[in-house]
Amino acid sequence: MPRIQTLDAWLAYRDFRFLWTANFCSNTAHWLQLLTLGWLVRHLSLDMEQSALLVVGIGGTASLPSIILGPWGGVLGDRLDRRRLAMFLELAMFCLAFTFAWLVKFDVVVVWHVYVYAFVAGCCESIKMPVRHALIANTVSSDSLSNAFTTSVLTIPGTRMIGPFIGGLLVTSFGFFWNFTIEALLYLAVFISLLPMKTPFTGPRNTSQSFGIGGIFKDLVDGIKYLWKKQRVLTLLFFLSSAPNIVCHPLLFLLPVYISEVLGRGADYGGYMLSLNGVGGFFMVLAMSAFGFPKRRGLLCVLSALASAILTLLMGLSMWLFMAFLVVTLFGATQTLFRTTNGVLTQTLVDDGYRVRTNGVYQMGMGMVIFISLFVGWVAGQTSVNFVLVAMGILAIIISCAFLFGSKLVRNQP
Numbered sequence: 001m002p003r004i005q006t007l008d009a010w011l012a013y014r015d016f017r018f019l020w021t022a023n024f025c026s027n028t029a030h031w032l033q034l035l036t037l038g039w040l041v042r043h044l045s046l047d048m049e050q051s052a053l054l055v056v057g058i059g060g061t062a063s064l065p066s067i068i069l070g071p072w073g074g075v076l077g078d079r080l081d082r083r084r085l086a087m088f089l090e091l092a093m094f095c096l097a098f099t100f101a102w103l104v105k106f107d108v109v110v111v112w113h114v115y116v117y118a119f120v121a122g123c124c125e126s127i128k129m130p131v132r133h134a135l136i137a138n139t140v141s142s143d144s145l146s147n148a149f150t151t152s153v154l155t156i157p158g159t160r161m162i163g164p165f166i167g168g169l170l171v172t173s174f175g176f177f178w179n180f181t182i183e184a185l186l187y188l189a190v191f192i193s194l195l196p197m198k199t200p201f202t203g204p205r206n207t208s209q210s211f212g213i214g215g216i217f218k219d220l221v222d223g224i225k226y227l228w229k230k231q232r233v234l235t236l237l238f239f240l241s242s243a244p245n246i247v248c249h250p251l252l253f254l255l256p257v258y259i260s261e262v263l264g265r266g267a268d269y270g271g272y273m274l275s276l277n278g279v280g281g282f283f284m285v286l287a288m289s290a291f292g293f294p295k296r297r298g299l300l301c302v303l304s305a306l307a308s309a310i311l312t313l314l315m316g317l318s319m320w321l322f323m324a325f326l327v328v329t330l331f332g333a334t335q336t337l338f339r340t341t342n343g344v345l346t347q348t349l350v351d352d353g354y355r356v357r358t359n360g361v362y363q364m365g366m367g368m369v370i371f372i373s374l375f376v377g378w379v380a381g382q383t384s385v386n387f388v389l390v391a392m393g394i395l396a397i398i399i400s401c402a403f404l405f406g407s408k409l410v411r412n413q414p
Contacts, residue, residue, distance in 0.1 A: 006289040009148035015139040016148055018197035022190045023132060024155040026090065029097075029186035030125070031163035034059060035274055036179040037118055038256045039171055039267045040104075044111045052257045052385070054111060056377030059253035059369075062118040066126035066367025073127030074360025075219045078353060082131050082138065082202075087194045089128040094187040096120060101180035126367065130359030137347055137355060138199035146344050150289040153340045157281025157332055160274060168271015203352030223357030231349055234358065236403075236410050237301060237342055238365055243399040244308040244338045245366055247392055250373045251312050251331065252277070258385045263321055273328050280329035281336030288340060297341050298413025304338035306400035313393025316386045345413060 009016055041058045045051040077085060100117050103109050133149075140148040167179050227235050255273055259265045311331045318324050350358045372392075380388045403410055 004290045005147055006151060006154075006286065008151075009140050009144045010151055012144065013140045013148070015197045015200065016136070018193050019132070019135055019139050020152055020155065022086075022090075022193035022197075023152055024159060025186045025189040025193065026128075026132070027155045028159035028163045029093075029183045029190075031160045031274065031278070032167045032179055032183050032186070033097075033121065034062075034252070035164040035167045035267075035271060036171065036176055036183070037062070037114055038253065039168075039270060040109075040176050041111060041114050042256045042260070043176075044109070044114070050378075050381055052381040053374065053377035055256050056250060056253045056373050056380065057370075058114060058118050059250070060373030060377075061115050061370060062122040062125065063367045063373075064370040065119065065123040066363045066365075067370075068364075068367075069123055069126040070130070070360040070362075070364035070367060071220055071223070071357065072360070073363070074130055074223060074357035076127065077131045077134060077356030077360070078223075079219065082135050082356065083194055083197060083199055086128050086131050086135065087191050089124045089131075090187050090190040090194070093121065093124050094184050094191065096124075097180050097184035097187060101177055101184060104175075104180060105177045122367075126360075126363050130356050130363050133343070133347070133359045134352075134355040135199065137352060138202045139197070141201060145347055147289065149344050149347050150285060150340055153285045153336065153343065154282065154289060156339075157278040157285060157336050160278025160332070161282060162275075162278075164271045164274030164278070166271070168268045168274075171271075172266060172268045220357070223354055223361070226351075226354050227358060227361065231358075233298070233409050233413060234346060234349060236407055237298075237345065238362060240301060240305055240399070240403050240407075240410060241338070241342060241362065241365055242368070243305045243396040244335055246368050246372055247396040247399065248308045248312045248331075248335070249366075249369050250376050250392065251315060251328075251389065253373055254376065254380065254385055254389065255328075257380060258315075258324075258389075261385060262319060263324065265321075273325065276325055276329045277332035280332030280334075282332075284333040284336045285340055288337075295414060296412075297345055298410045300341050301338055301345070301413075302400060302404050302407075302411060304334050304341065306397065306404060307334040308338065309393050309396030309400050311393075312396060313390055316389030316391075316393060319386075 010020060037058050038055055042055050045054045136148050136152050137145055170178050255270055259269050308331060311327050311334060315327045318327055346358060376388045
């Protein structure tokens with residue numbers, strides 16, 4: 001029997017344990033926020049004609065700042081102390097979420113307030129996410145990086161099981177106030193977890209440029225040139241990621257509409273579905289962290305992207321609760337498989353001086369989801385949520401097959 005490796009890096013490195021705890025709290029807050037914002041907009045716009053568009057658009061709005069701030073945040077993360085930058089952003093999110101909780105409590109919130117909250121939260125997330133990913137490599141040695149990254153990814157689907165499940169029950173039983181309050185306390189817990197953490201494995205960085213516009217812009221251009229000339233495979237993986245991360249990802253934003261209109265259920269079932277999505281992802285990444293990655297990681301990226309596309313198509317064809325539960329669980333597994341494999345390839349190939357800028361470029365790609373989210377929300381309102389899910393699945397299948405049959409450089413990555 002192969003040896004279980006899941007906790008190797010976690011047990012070996014004290015600073016990684018602090019970071020893992022911070023990531024657990026931060027990701028729980030993120031999934032709790034995603035569920036709560038969608039259902040809050042659904043509640044506020046129930047009598048509006050464009051309710052479906054508004055519900056889907058809220059998830060995309062949270063991703064929108066990544067398009068602009070992702071690359072620039074990457075420059076800051078490669079120039080500033082990454083730990084202190086992450087702590088500042090988490091403290092800012094604590095203040096924002098706690099304030100918004102009381103606005104909801106006093107019943108003064110309307111739809112555009114929710115959109116403002118999602119946008120500001122997205123600004124912080126677009127910077128802190130690539131920084132937290134880079135900190136993994138700064139808290140463990142290079143030979144433990146793959147195991148540490150995979151173990152850290154456990155916190156994403158793991159918290160997707162916890163946050164939405166509890167959040168859905170709280171919304172159904174007590175309204176929205178407690179969801180935002182718990183979200184705020186989770187951000188405070190992240191700040192506290194990062195206080196004692198150190199980064200002993202931080203590599204050399206280029207700090208010769210000034211912090212003026214010229215120096216920052218030069219660093220940004222340098223990062224783009226690095227990806228295009230020295231890490232061409234990461235550039236291609238960025239384009240491949242458009243299938244699972246941009247085309248298929250709005251499936252999660254469509255869940256409130258799908259559950260309401262197709263299944264005839266409420267917010268509690270929204271929590272169940274996001275939790276099952278987390279279950280699929282959790283067991284997938286648990287297997288990878290326990291037994292290590294199989295060979296041909298590039299091919300694994302392509303096949304997992306294709307599987308996510310097929311499952312999106314099947315979700316559009318499903319009208320039954322059990323089938324929807326099964327598809328959304330497998331969807332979580334394939335999405336997690338792609339992002340974990342892609343993330344490990346990125347972490348192991350990139351130099352530390354370009355680490356946050358590279359993650360920032362990928363974060364920018366995630367921001368592109370706003371455009372297709374708004375489009376699919378509008379189409380869902382004009383046609384049906386089933387139709388738009390089928391169309392999303394077909395488009396993602398075409399993109400994935402183009403890489404499966406047309407890109408040896410990606411397929412042959414070890």
